[in-house]
Amino acid sequence: MTELVHSRGELAAARDGLKGxxxxxxxxxxxxxGHETLLRAARERADQVIVTIFVNPLQFGPNEDFDRYxxxxxxxxxxxxxxxxxxxxxxxxxxxxxxxxxxxRLNPGPLGEDLEGLSRPGFFHGVLTVVMKLLQLTRPxxxxxxxxxxxxxxxxxxxxxxxDVPVEVVGVxxxxxxxxxxxxxRNRYLSPAERRTALGLSAALRAGVAAAEEGGDAGAVLAxxxxxxxxxxxxxxxxxxxxxxxxxGPVSGPAxxxxxxxxxxxxxxxxxxxxxAPRS
Ligand SMILES: Nc1ncnc2c1ncn2[C@@H]1O[C@H](COP(=O)(O)OP(=O)(O)OP(=O)(O)O)[C@@H](O)[C@H]1O
Ligand SMILES: CC(C)(CO)[C@@H](O)C(=O)[O-]
Ligand code: BAL
Numbered sequence: 001m002t003e004l005v006h007s008r009g010e011l012a013a014a015r016d017g018l019k020g021x022x023x024x025x026x027x028x029x030x031x032x033x034g035h036e037t038l039l040r041a042a043r044e045r046a047d048q049v050i051v052t053i054f055v056n057p058l059q060f061g062p063n064e065d066f067d068r069y070x071x072x073x074x075x076x077x078x079x080x081x082x083x084x085x086x087x088x089x090x091x092x093x094x095x096x097x098x099x100x101x102x103x104x105r106l107n108p109g110p111l112g113e114d115l116e117g118l119s120r121p122g123f124f125h126g127v128l129t130v131v132m133k134l135l136q137l138t139r140p141x142x143x144x145x146x147x148x149x150x151x152x153x154x155x156x157x158x159x160x161x162x163x164d165v166p167v168e169v170v171g172v173x174x175x176x177x178x179x180x181x182x183x184x185x186r187n188r189y190l191s192p193a194e195r196r197t198a199l200g201l202s203a204a205l206r207a208g209v210a211a212a213e214e215g216g217d218a219g220a221v222l223a224x225x226x227x228x229x230x231x232x233x234x235x236x237x238x239x240x241x242x243x244x245x246x247x248x249g250p251v252s253g254p255a256x257x258x259x260x261x262x263x264x265x266x267x268x269x270x271x272x273x274x275x276x277a278p279r280s
Pocket of ligand 1 (some may be wrong): 148183
């Protein structure tokens with residue numbers, strides 16, 4: 001049975017009742033098959049599964065889609081029930097931030113100011129702060145994040161390492177539609193024409209990966225990705241090839257190609273692993 005709790009008191013009582021290892025999947029709701037894959041991974045690895053559903057105001061900029069973000073709790077609960085989730089924690093903003101917005105926030109460091117952080121100032125301060133709060137409240141052995149939000153996954157791993165947080169971070173590969181589009185709650189905003197345009201993100205990434213598989217170096221990978229990105233109907237924010245750890249410096253060996261673009265009023269992100277040949 002899936003227990004739905006809203007307040008931190010209810011969560012504490014539910015958490016105390018869980019026996020064995022606990023896995024947590026943190027979400028903003030509007031659950032889709034990408035989330036379901038995270039739930040399955042948690043179900044396989046942990047004895048008990050907690051899902052958090054919270055649209056965190058701290059990570060939204062003043063002109064972003066906090067008010068418009070889809071909120072579909074009944075449908076989300078049904079998905080959680082089907083996936084055998086034990087506890088769903090769906091707090092209100094007041095439950096999470098009873099004293100108002102926290103003045104103390106986690107600093108994600110330089111990587112937090114790059115890529116997503118450049119376009120969304122303060123985004124990773126908000127993400128890491130709420131992730132840390134949710135870790136404290138749920139006390140999991142394992143926490144699951146999707147590779148779709150690769151910079152977020154990387155920063156959570158770093159936070160856990162740098163701050164000695166006692167939890168194992170598990171990354172889960174990106175789930176895609178058959179035509180390549182990465183599943184994302186924000187895909188709901190897309191009109192049919194915009195959805196076709198959105199395929200340009202994964203097409204660019206695939207072209208970059210193909211260039212690497214043919215032996216291309218970093219320059220060839222980026223050039224192929226740019227050639228494959230059709231700018232009509234979309235506005236590219238970034239298309240970047242980096243070290244797989246998102247460390248600055250020359251790129252060789254396991255690398256990551258990351259893209260962000262506006263399709264109409266919707267900002268989408270995606271990324272893929274790139275098998276660059278090691279530099280001789
Ligand atoms: N297609 C996907 N494949 C794997 N994991 C995913 C996918 N989409 C989201 N996730 C993961 O689910 C978790 C919760 O993400 P979130 O609720 O923000 O969903 P989202 O689809 O990424 O939403 P948004 O469209 O707002 O970015 C994150 O760890 C995220 O990386
Ligand atoms: C990790 C997270 C739940 C924090 O609000 C959010 O950034 C998300 O859904 O990826
Ligand atoms: N999917 C990451 C959370 C966000 O875009 O706000």
